[in-house]
Amino acid sequence: MERRHAIDQTRNSITAASLSALSRRQRADLSGRTDGVIGVLFAGKWCGPCEEFVQLLRRCYAQVRDSGEQFEVVFVSADKDREDFEHLSADMPWWRIDFDDFPSLNKMRCLFKIQDIPCLSLVDMASGQTIISNACDLVREHPDGRGFPWRPRSYEQLMVDGLLDKDGQLCDYSRIQGAFKALYFAANWCPPCKAFTPELREMAGRICSRGLKFEVILVSSDRTAESFEQHRGAAPWLAVPYAQAGRRRELAERFGVQGIPSLLVLDQHDRLVCRNARAHVAEDPLAQC
The missing domain is CATH 3.40.30.10 (Glutaredoxin)
Structure with missing residues (x-):
């Protein structure tokens, strides 16, 4: 029962957040998504390594999707003001939690126990389980997406x-x-x-x-x-x-x-x-x- 609750909490926290598709400028809801992988990206403009990582992730994201994998990314901002939020997310081809949606932003940070950024947590949407708590190093090693989603070995x-x-x-x-x-x-x-x-x-x-x-x-x-x-x-x-x-x-x-x-x-x-x-x-x- 506790495991089931944790799975539901992970999925619901991602899908219940207010999301906007930058490419289409429209509201969207991922609550019906039950397959593929969602990457939850925690980053902020004030963090130097974050901007560099976002560019690497854009390449990896495109390569993975072009290969036919079901992969979405949700951006959870660590910025202090909207200008920085807009600057960092302006060219992101994926979803983002609205800057003013403080309850969702805080819930995501607590749920994934974020200590450092950038951080990319990969979640299996079929089970709601976290595949990898931080896949940043894997993206750096494999910007072409080779081996994605890098499921842990026993x-x-x-x-x-x-x-x-x-x-x-x-x-x-x-x-x-x-x-x-x-x-x-x-x-x-x-x-x-x-x-x-x-x-x-x-x-x-x-x-x-x-x-x-x-x-x-x-x-x-x-x-x-x-x-x-x-x-x-x-x-x-x-x-x-x-x-x-x-x-x-x-x-x-x-x-x-x-x-x-x-x-x-x-x-x-x-x-x-x-x-x-x-x-x-x-x-x-x-x-x-």
């Missing part, structure tokens, strides 16, 4: 390409089947990560010394290959290769990781058993539980 599919071992060699994920796994989302440039990594290394050592099968998998947010290698040198765990940025991003998306450092634990059957394991490390540094 955890099992994401592990097919293997992991780097402590020697930098690619190993098969089956090597750690039957073990508990801790997915560690972190970066060498992040001060809180640098402080937490030694704590995690010590705890992992204590757990393994008791004969338990326990593996840490680094999912890095490092910005350079050099930084990534320095990170692995400080804690030579298994790691998702630096070159596989899309895969690292998909893992963060799949588990809803919003910030770093973040640590979550999977059991021997790859089921999520602890989403905020970082707090448990702080509360139980001797791994007594």
Whole structure:
């Protein structure tokens, strides 16, 4: 029942908003739309990267629609005045929520939990479920729309390409089947990560010394290959290769990781058993539980 309510709320929030088609200058209602994908675009003229992203999205939008995909976009403005709103949306070939429709604008921002812009959330209109909470990086990587709508792969599919071992060699994920796994989302440039990594290394050592099968998998947010290698040198765990940025991003998306450092634990059957394991490390540094 709760899932059904969430689906209905997502769809109704999009379709109940006051929309205007810039290309036709007329009111429209998407309440009858039950197929295809709707992208909810959050952006503002005052945000430098937003204008550049809007141009990329225009290209992607045209390519996807030309390929026969059912794709609509709804613009949710973060502008403070109508002049900026009109400037940014003037050439948009898609829908927009009216600048004066404050209830709908605020509801959309809250529903999608927007923290940064630009943000493009992709919603499956058949189910009302969010496909991707923020597809901006995917649009930047694939402005031609290749792979749209970029539906997330399962955890099992994401592990097919293997992991780097402590020697930098690619190993098969089956090597750690039957073990508990801790997915560690972190970066060498992040001060809180640098402080937490030694704590995690010590705890992992204590757990393994008791004969338990326990593996840490680094999912890095490092910005350079050099930084990534320095990170692995400080804690030579298994790691998702630096070159596989899309895969690292998909893992963060799949588990809803919003910030770093973040640590979550999977059991021997790859089921999520602890989403905020970082707090448990702080509360139980001797791994007594």
